[in-house]
Each structure stands twice: as C-alpha cells, then as structure tokens.
Amino acid sequence: MQDAIDRACGVVDFAELHWTRERTLSVGYGDGHLQSIVDNDLSSVALRVIDKGRLGSTFGLRPDEPSLVEQAVRAASYGDKATFSFAGAAEAPRVDHYHEEVAHFTAEDLVRLCDAVRDAVRRVRPDVALHVHASAATTRRTVRTTLGANMDDRSTSLVLAFGAPIRGVGVSVNRSLGAVGSFAAPLDLVAEFDTWYAWTENASTPRTGRMPVIFAPEASFLYLLPLWAGLAGNAIEKKTSPVTERMGETILSPRLTLRDDALRAGDPASRPFDDEGVPCQRRTLVESGVLRGLLLDLRSAAALGLASTGNGIKRELFTAGTEIQPNPWAVNWIVEPGDSSLEAMIAELDEGLLVTGGIGFHSGNYSQGAFSVQAVGFHVRAGRVIGRLDRTMLSGNIYTDFLRVRSLSREARRAYTSMLSAGGGCAPYVLVDSLQVAGV
Amino acid sequence: MKELLGRAVAGLAVDYVDIRHEENRRIRIAFRGRRLSDIAEYSNSGSHVRVYDRGGKATASVSDPDRLHAAARSAAAAARLVGSRRERPLRLAPRVGASGSFPVRTPNDVRRLSLSEKLALVSHYNDQILRDPTVVDTEADYDEFVSRRTLVTSEGQAVEYELVNVTIYGLIITKQEGVVQRVRFAFGGCEDGARLLGREEDLAQLTAIAHDLPLAEPARAGTLPVILDPSEAGLFIHEAFGHLSEADGLQNNPGFRARLKLGVTLGGPILNVTDDATLPALPGSYEVDDEGSSARKTRLISDGRLTGRLHSRETATEFGEPPSGNMRAVDAHFTPLVRMSNIFIEPHGAALDDMVASIDHGYYLCGAKGGQTTGDQFTFGATWGYRIEGGRIGPLVRDINMSGELFSTLAAISMVGNDLSFAERGGCGKGGPQQLNRKSGKGAPHIKIDRVTVGGV
Known part of the structure; x- marks a missing residue:
C-alpha cells in the first residue's frame, strides 16, 4: 500500500502522517436492564505537510487516499510559515498496554461483566435505578514522517462504569474502573458505591465562607486541568501562564509532587509516543511544590528554544481525536500519595467538604489557575459525613489555595473525567486547608 | 448510495433497521494571536446502522463501506442478544417523516466563497481585535461543516438531507495588571453566510468589554437576585431545563421521571419555553432528524406548566407521548441521541429598566460562558456582569459562575423581558462517548431570577 x-x-x-484504527465494543444497561450494544470499527488519518516552508494539514479515513497530499499542499499554500519541523527517527520506549484477551472480548463477555456488577450492587442496594456501561477497545496508532519517524503501537482498554441516581434528585453516584487487561467485577468499588450512596440520603448545605476541602481522586481534574493549562508551552510562550518564568520556584504546597508518567505499565492512558511521533517519557512536573517541568509539543518547544517533551496530544478540553491539531497536554498524570487516610482527614474536620466532582468546570477562568464549580460530594461536620452537598459552590485558585495542603492519603487511584475529554490520571485524596464555599 | 444502503437493509431479516450514510466536508481556519495555526479543507464519510429486533437494540458505525454488510449482520445478532435479556421490549413509535430530498437552500450560501476569501474574512476580524493594546492573545476560528446524509429504513423510507453550519468564533484575551480575562465572540452559526459579514461594530463592543474586564472587581460569593441577558438566559434554559426535557435522560430514572410528568407546574404563568427546529437560519434548525422524522415545534412549558417533551421514536413509545423529531447524531461515528434543536424562552413584556429597578443588591450578568447539567443540578458561567445596588447598574464584575437546582430556580423566575434573541453559536455535549453538537440553538429575552447561588471570592 502506498500511503501519503x-x-x-x-x-x-x-510530511507527517497520523493514522488511528479503533474497534470499540460496548454495552449499556439502564435501570438494571441491558439496553443496547454498540460496535464501532473506525479509521481516521491526519496529514500535515510543510511545503515551500509553509504548514498545511488535511484529514481523511485511510492513509492511501490519493487526494490527501494534494489537499494538504493546497492548505499549505495559504498556511503560515512553519516554525518547527516534524519528528525524526527515534526509538519508542516499550509500554505494556496490549492484552490479547481484551482484544478478543465479545458482547457476551461484556454482558457477563455487567451482570456481575449489577448483581453485586443489587445485593446491597436492590432498589436503585442502576446504570452500567462497559466497553472493550483495541486501538492501533501509527505516526510516520518523511524525516524517518516510524512509530506503531497497539493497545487495549477495558472500561467499566456504573452508578445510580439519588432518589428523586437526578444526580447520580458513579464509580468507574479502567485497565488494559481483563478484570472481574470490582467488589471494592461496589462497597464504596454503597457507602457513598448511604451518605446521599440527607441533603446538606454548608455555610458561606472559607473551609477545608478534601478532593477525592475523581475530583483531581478540578485542580490539575488548571495546572496543565499553566504548564502548556503555548501559554508560557505567550506569557499568559501564571507560572511564566517561574521554573525552580515554589508554585504549590511542598506536600505536592506531580508527575506525567506516559510509560506506566498496565495503564490505559499510557503510550510510547505522542501524536507527533515523539517518544513519551516519565517526567516530574512539580517536585515538593517546586516547578520542575513544562508540557511541550513540537511547535511550542521550538518557540521556546527547547525540545518537545512528547506531550503533543490531539486533545482539547471537550474533544479528542484525529481531527484535533496536537496541543501540549499531560498524558497520564500522577499525584504522589502521602501517609494519611480519608478516614483521618474526615475525622479532623470541624466543618468542610469531601468533593467527588464539580459541575461547570469549563465556565471558570481555568487557564489562570481558577476554578468555580457547583461542588458534588459530601458535607462534613464534627468529624463525620452528614449528607450530600446541596446548592454549594466551590471556588479557588490553585496558585494561592493549593500552597496550603494539609495532607494526602496513602490510597491513590485512577480517575476519569466524565464530561471533559481531558484524559485521566492517578491521585490520592488531597486535603486543602481553606477554600471559598458559597452555601447558605 | 440509496440503492447500496437499500440492499444492505433488505438483506437483514429484523423488525427494523436503518442505515445512515454521511459524506461530510469541513473547512477550518484558525488564528492564535498573529499566527495562522490551522488551515484545512477536507472530507470524510461513514455509515451508521441501527437495528431493533425482538425487543432489543444494537448499533454499529463503520468507516469502510466494505464493512457495512458485516456490521449490519453483527448488529442484528447483538440486537437479538439485548432483546433476549429484556423483560420490557424496546419498540419504535410509528414514523412521522416522508421520503424525499431536503437540501439546504439559502440566498447567501457561504460555500460560494473561495478559501482565500474566507481566510481574509477571519483574518480581518482577528486583526481588528489585535489592535487593542491590552490584547495578549486571540483565538479566531472559521468553521464550515457541510453534511450530506442519506437514510434508508426497512419501512421503505429513503431520505436525503443536508446540514450546513458556518461560524466565525473565538476569544479576545486581554491582560492588565497581571490579570488575564477572556471574552467570547461568535457570528453565524447557521447556513446564512450574510451573518458573517459586517460584524465589526459587534466585535468592537466585545473588545471594549475585554479591554476593561481585567480591572473589574471579582464577583462575591453568595445567594442573591440576578438579571440574565439574552445569551445568559438562553444558556440557562438550555442547561437547567432543556436537558431534562430530553426523554432519553429520564428513560431509566423512574424517580425523576415521576417528578416531571406532563402537567406539573414548574414556574409562574410568565414562563413559556419552546423547542423549534423549523425556525429559519438558527444553529439548531433542520428539516429531518437522524431517524427520518420531520422537524417540528414542541411547546415544552406553557404558562408555567410542563406541556411537552423531546423524543425519539423509541422514547415516544415508552412515554406514550408523540415523537418530536429530535433524534440527532453529530456524525456517522455516533448513534443519534435525543437533542434540543432551538430551545428558547418566549418573550413576555418586562423592560430591562424595570428589572434593574426592582433589585436592591444583585448582579446583571452577560455573555454566556458555557454550562453543565447533572440531573436537576446545573451550573453556568457569565463572561462579565455588573453589580446592581439600589436599583441602579454599578461597576463591572468578572469571574462569575452560578449554580442552582432546576425546580426552585424555574419557580424563582419573576420577570421575563420582551427582547428575544438567539445565540449565534451552538455547542452542547451529551452522551458517552461525548457528542459535541454544534447544531444546537438557544435563545431568550432578558429574565430576572430572584435567587441564584453565585460562586466567587
């Protein structure tokens, strides 16, 4: 096959060619019943060219489409002067993220997994309107350039999500799990779902004012996405980032160490190379609160006179996919755990929040480190959870409020962002000393 | 194409099958500051199969047309698997659309312009923004999406229809005294190319607000009365109520469904809300949905009472209500979902001055900035606002996000203005995997809500 x-x-x-082939099989349950099966088999390509020193791009379905080069050249005739070059030949690190068993999952396999989860939930919560979703995906990604890059990778992922609306409210309690290999029904998550669901029976609105807040792993995107926006090379280049020219300075609490680990074994977010064909790395971005690294794609790296860090990802806040141009983005974030526990954090609070999510993140000025969301989670008073949060807004800025982190839990787990296409990572519970809460 | 799809449909012995094939063409031009960061003109295609059989449902999407027959057979087997495990079979309401061809016709078809003319237009607006000395960055994008769709069903329906959406949109990013703020702009949002032209004055007004915004005072946290401008009120009704009028979101939530029975009182008699895909030249306008149903107008709230709901043929059967022609997919990679078309609050007659005069301490909030809904809880942002003190509009305010609960907030709408207008850019995320629908319209006049929780410092 002669490709582009x-x-x-x-x-x-x-020229640079990016080709993705993805087979995704998924099943969905509504109110405890199998509702639908979806089987997608999709292919997409992106071609970027530098022609006569100018950059142009185009997209299609297959790399052998005869019109691809012509379309990209036409775009380049209008395009800006190229300020960077595409990736050259390099060896990609090995990443363990393909499991044959998941690649051959059938609809019946997914139904068995969902049935097991449903039955486990029904044993503890027989009366909830349970929704369960499971998907098995096999992805093959190829990046080739005329400069010799020739990267090829295949991966699998098995993702399970389940939850149920709080009675009469509509907001759901959800749990999720993802892996590159097969797994059995996660009974520990079912037990946690049961605990969280029990906590929702009373609604509670905290007072308006500043108070300590525990961020669950699932809520880590509230403080990490503003940070990634600040560490992105394009924001540094334009000096719109709050951490511009602050390398080596303390920007967060000394208790916080944050890494971007693209090579973590067995993790669905890991990958050996980015969407520009640059090898990915295991990197420390913030070490004990001190800024140590940035997120750079080829273009922003060239603008800053640096090398790409392998963070050129086809992803924006809401969308990810072949037709997105590469942007600097964290691949697989890791917040280093501490030595506390969720129970100890709750026990020490006179009044505070346990936040498991936030509604409306994207409406805030997140590029400047700010977040202002409707808090989803639980109200803590006198060392115990007294109910789910109701009519509660949570506001803060990571560059001021996250200078004072009281503790981090030993337990850390992978968390997905449900609404945003921002990827995921692994984080512990994080107790922040004081944040602004709007309640009663 | 109709014949090819017809053969694939005829080859399946199932209760119902439809196949939607799309030929899509897109032009993207993007400026980031002075840099032209993206210019691309491209096309793609794909097919989506939906099968209902023996009470079950399954779907499949393929990029490769050679895979279509195999995907359809696989979907048929999967539908039977689903049906074999359901006590309550999934059924479709009778179809409400005819066969035919529905091309987009407009006297100002932007497709006639050359790529260089389109590039010059967005460059012109970008240059205008960059002349402001406080502007540190811009995003100025041209997005043209043309989708030619063919739907063939096992009921003998064959429809060819077209969707066209052209928008110039972006961000004005300013910085003063170390504070960075972003103000959005959007022109067009439909097939009418004339909406893209001559917008310099609109852009100048937004640039002036962006210029001042970094020096504005941050919003203070609290619960208080607010006036929403039409863009904010349109976003509010989309997020707070619109998503809960989509029947597939209620389908598997029996407790919540019971609270939203038709006839329930949701607001005062001044509150009237409609979804209307047949309005001309708006982001959410279309003639046929993605299961072949004719587009229509649905009165959702009449005089404060819930009177309608948005449906697919499947949910219409389950709820015992009429189909509404709201089943739509962003492209062939996705199965259709129940989506709003153009949702809006109908005008009532209050004047903005009277709304302001009625507030002792509150905010006048402007410039929709995105929102999110989870069940009956919603959040939405305002790009800028003004403090209201003693019935008068006061200083400029920034960093405003609001949240609330559907039922109490709808009941707290106390005044509805007379100046209905619609947003010029769609954008609504739903589903998993998420479908970001640009063909989603929203509108409203100014409204006053007596109590909203504002997050702030």
Whole structure:
C-alpha cells in the first residue's frame, strides 16, 4: 500500500502522517436492564505537510487516499510559515498496554461483566435505578514522517462504569474502573458505591465562607486541568501562564509532587509516543511544590528554544481525536500519595467538604489557575459525613489555595473525567486547608 | 448510495433497521494571536446502522463501506442478544417523516466563497481585535461543516438531507495588571453566510468589554437576585431545563421521571419555553432528524406548566407521548441521541429598566460562558456582569459562575423581558462517548431570577 508519506516524498518539504484504527465494543444497561450494544470499527488519518516552508494539514479515513497530499499542499499554500519541523527517527520506549484477551472480548463477555456488577450492587442496594456501561477497545496508532519517524503501537482498554441516581434528585453516584487487561467485577468499588450512596440520603448545605476541602481522586481534574493549562508551552510562550518564568520556584504546597508518567505499565492512558511521533517519557512536573517541568509539543518547544517533551496530544478540553491539531497536554498524570487516610482527614474536620466532582468546570477562568464549580460530594461536620452537598459552590485558585495542603492519603487511584475529554490520571485524596464555599 | 444502503437493509431479516450514510466536508481556519495555526479543507464519510429486533437494540458505525454488510449482520445478532435479556421490549413509535430530498437552500450560501476569501474574512476580524493594546492573545476560528446524509429504513423510507453550519468564533484575551480575562465572540452559526459579514461594530463592543474586564472587581460569593441577558438566559434554559426535557435522560430514572410528568407546574404563568427546529437560519434548525422524522415545534412549558417533551421514536413509545423529531447524531461515528434543536424562552413584556429597578443588591450578568447539567443540578458561567445596588447598574464584575437546582430556580423566575434573541453559536455535549453538537440553538429575552447561588471570592 502506498500511503501519503510515500506519495509526499519529493513533493513537499516534509510530511507527517497520523493514522488511528479503533474497534470499540460496548454495552449499556439502564435501570438494571441491558439496553443496547454498540460496535464501532473506525479509521481516521491526519496529514500535515510543510511545503515551500509553509504548514498545511488535511484529514481523511485511510492513509492511501490519493487526494490527501494534494489537499494538504493546497492548505499549505495559504498556511503560515512553519516554525518547527516534524519528528525524526527515534526509538519508542516499550509500554505494556496490549492484552490479547481484551482484544478478543465479545458482547457476551461484556454482558457477563455487567451482570456481575449489577448483581453485586443489587445485593446491597436492590432498589436503585442502576446504570452500567462497559466497553472493550483495541486501538492501533501509527505516526510516520518523511524525516524517518516510524512509530506503531497497539493497545487495549477495558472500561467499566456504573452508578445510580439519588432518589428523586437526578444526580447520580458513579464509580468507574479502567485497565488494559481483563478484570472481574470490582467488589471494592461496589462497597464504596454503597457507602457513598448511604451518605446521599440527607441533603446538606454548608455555610458561606472559607473551609477545608478534601478532593477525592475523581475530583483531581478540578485542580490539575488548571495546572496543565499553566504548564502548556503555548501559554508560557505567550506569557499568559501564571507560572511564566517561574521554573525552580515554589508554585504549590511542598506536600505536592506531580508527575506525567506516559510509560506506566498496565495503564490505559499510557503510550510510547505522542501524536507527533515523539517518544513519551516519565517526567516530574512539580517536585515538593517546586516547578520542575513544562508540557511541550513540537511547535511550542521550538518557540521556546527547547525540545518537545512528547506531550503533543490531539486533545482539547471537550474533544479528542484525529481531527484535533496536537496541543501540549499531560498524558497520564500522577499525584504522589502521602501517609494519611480519608478516614483521618474526615475525622479532623470541624466543618468542610469531601468533593467527588464539580459541575461547570469549563465556565471558570481555568487557564489562570481558577476554578468555580457547583461542588458534588459530601458535607462534613464534627468529624463525620452528614449528607450530600446541596446548592454549594466551590471556588479557588490553585496558585494561592493549593500552597496550603494539609495532607494526602496513602490510597491513590485512577480517575476519569466524565464530561471533559481531558484524559485521566492517578491521585490520592488531597486535603486543602481553606477554600471559598458559597452555601447558605 | 440509496440503492447500496437499500440492499444492505433488505438483506437483514429484523423488525427494523436503518442505515445512515454521511459524506461530510469541513473547512477550518484558525488564528492564535498573529499566527495562522490551522488551515484545512477536507472530507470524510461513514455509515451508521441501527437495528431493533425482538425487543432489543444494537448499533454499529463503520468507516469502510466494505464493512457495512458485516456490521449490519453483527448488529442484528447483538440486537437479538439485548432483546433476549429484556423483560420490557424496546419498540419504535410509528414514523412521522416522508421520503424525499431536503437540501439546504439559502440566498447567501457561504460555500460560494473561495478559501482565500474566507481566510481574509477571519483574518480581518482577528486583526481588528489585535489592535487593542491590552490584547495578549486571540483565538479566531472559521468553521464550515457541510453534511450530506442519506437514510434508508426497512419501512421503505429513503431520505436525503443536508446540514450546513458556518461560524466565525473565538476569544479576545486581554491582560492588565497581571490579570488575564477572556471574552467570547461568535457570528453565524447557521447556513446564512450574510451573518458573517459586517460584524465589526459587534466585535468592537466585545473588545471594549475585554479591554476593561481585567480591572473589574471579582464577583462575591453568595445567594442573591440576578438579571440574565439574552445569551445568559438562553444558556440557562438550555442547561437547567432543556436537558431534562430530553426523554432519553429520564428513560431509566423512574424517580425523576415521576417528578416531571406532563402537567406539573414548574414556574409562574410568565414562563413559556419552546423547542423549534423549523425556525429559519438558527444553529439548531433542520428539516429531518437522524431517524427520518420531520422537524417540528414542541411547546415544552406553557404558562408555567410542563406541556411537552423531546423524543425519539423509541422514547415516544415508552412515554406514550408523540415523537418530536429530535433524534440527532453529530456524525456517522455516533448513534443519534435525543437533542434540543432551538430551545428558547418566549418573550413576555418586562423592560430591562424595570428589572434593574426592582433589585436592591444583585448582579446583571452577560455573555454566556458555557454550562453543565447533572440531573436537576446545573451550573453556568457569565463572561462579565455588573453589580446592581439600589436599583441602579454599578461597576463591572468578572469571574462569575452560578449554580442552582432546576425546580426552585424555574419557580424563582419573576420577570421575563420582551427582547428575544438567539445565540449565534451552538455547542452542547451529551452522551458517552461525548457528542459535541454544534447544531444546537438557544435563545431568550432578558429574565430576572430572584435567587441564584453565585460562586466567587
């Protein structure tokens, strides 16, 4: 097969081809009943060229489409002067993220997994309107350039999510789990779902004022997405980031160490190379509160006179996919755990919040470190959970409020962002000393 | 294409099957500051199969047309698996659409402009913003999406229809005294290219607000009365109520469904809310939905009472209510979901001056900034606002996010203005995997809500 890179050689200055093939099989249950099965088999390509020193791009379904090069060249004729070059030949690190068993999962396999979860939930919560969703995906990603990059990778993922609306309210209690290999019904998550559901029976609104807040792993996106926006090379280049020229300075609490670990074994978010064909890395971004690293794609790295960090990802806040141009983005975030526990954190609070999520993150000025959301989670008073949060807004800025972190839990787990296409990571419970809460 | 799809449909012995094939064309131009960061013109295609059989449902999407027959057979087997495990079979209401061809026709078809003319237009607006000395960055995008769709069903329906959406949109990013603020702009949002032209004055007004915004006072946290401008009120009704009028969101939530029975009182008699796909040249306008139903107008709230709901043929059967033609997918990679078309609060007659005069301490909030709904809880942001003290509009305010609960907030709408207008950019996320629907319209006049929780410092 002659692909767009073969066709582009000798026609344009440089070319880069990105090809994704993804097979996803998923099943969904509504109110405890199997509702639908979805089977998608999709292919998509992106071609970027530098022609006569100008950058252009196009997209399609297959790399051998004859019109791809012509379309990209036409775009380049209008395009800006290229300020960077595509990736050259390099060896990608090995990442263990393909499991044959998941690649051959059938609808019946997913139904068995969902049935087991449903039955386990029904044993403790027989009367909830349970929704369960499971999907098995096999993805193959190829990046080739005329400069010699030739990266190819295949991965699998098995994702399970379940939950149920709080009676009469509509807001759900949800739990989720993802892995590259097969797993059995996660009974520990079912037990946690049961505990959280019990906590929702009373609604409670805290007073308006400043108070301590525990961020569950599932809520880590509230403080990490503003940070990634600040560490992104394009924001540094334009000096719109609050951490511009602050490398080596303390920007967060000394208790916080944050890494971007693209090579973590067995993790669905890991990958050996980014969407520009640059090898990914295991990197420390913030070490004991001190800024140590940035997130750079090829373009922003060139603008700053640095090398790409392998963080050129086809992802924006709401969307991810082939048709998105690469942006600097964290691949697989890790917040280093501490030595406390959720129970100890709750016990020490006179009044505070346990936040498990937030509604409306994207409406805030997150690029400046700010977040202002309707808090989802639980109200803590006198060392115990007294009910789910009701009519409660939580506001803060990571560069001021996260200077004072009281403790982190030993337990850390992978968390997905349900609404945003922002990827995921692994985080512990984090107790922040004081944040602004709007309640009664 | 109709014949090809017809053969695939005829080859399946199932209760119902439809196949939607799409040929999509997109033009994207994007400026980031002075840099032209993206220019691309491209096309793609794909097919989506939906099968209902023996009470079950399954779907499949394929990029490769050679895979279509195999995908349809696989979906048929999967539908039977679903049906075999359901006590309550899934059924479709009778179809409410005809066969035919529905191209988009407009006297100002932007597709006639060349790529260089489109580039010059967005560059012109970007340059205008960059002349303000406080502007540190811009996002100025041109997005043209043309989708030609063919739907063939086992009921003998064959429909060819077109969707066209052209928008110039972006961000004005300013910085003063170390504070960075972002103000959004959007022109067009439909097939009418004339909406993209001559918008310099609108852009100048927004740039002036962006210029001042970094020096504005941050909103103070608390619960207080607010006036929402039409863009904010449109976003509010979309987020707070609109998503709960989509029947597939209620389908598997029996407790919540019981609270939203038709006839229940949700607000005062001044509150009237409609969803209307047939309005011309708005972001959420179309003639046929993605299961072949004709577009229509649905009165959702009449004189404060719930009178309608948005449906697919499946949910219409389950709820015993009429189908509404709201089943839509963003492209062939996705199965259709029940989506709002153009949802809006109908005008009532209050004047903005009277709303302001009625507030002793509150905010006048402007410039929709995105929102989110989870069940009956919603959050939405305002780009800028003004403090109201003693019935007068006061200083400029920034960093405003609001939240609330559906039922109490709808009941707290105490005044509805007479100046209905619609947003010029769609954008609504729903589903898993998420479908970001640009063809989603929202509108409202100014409204006053007596109590809203504002997050702030």
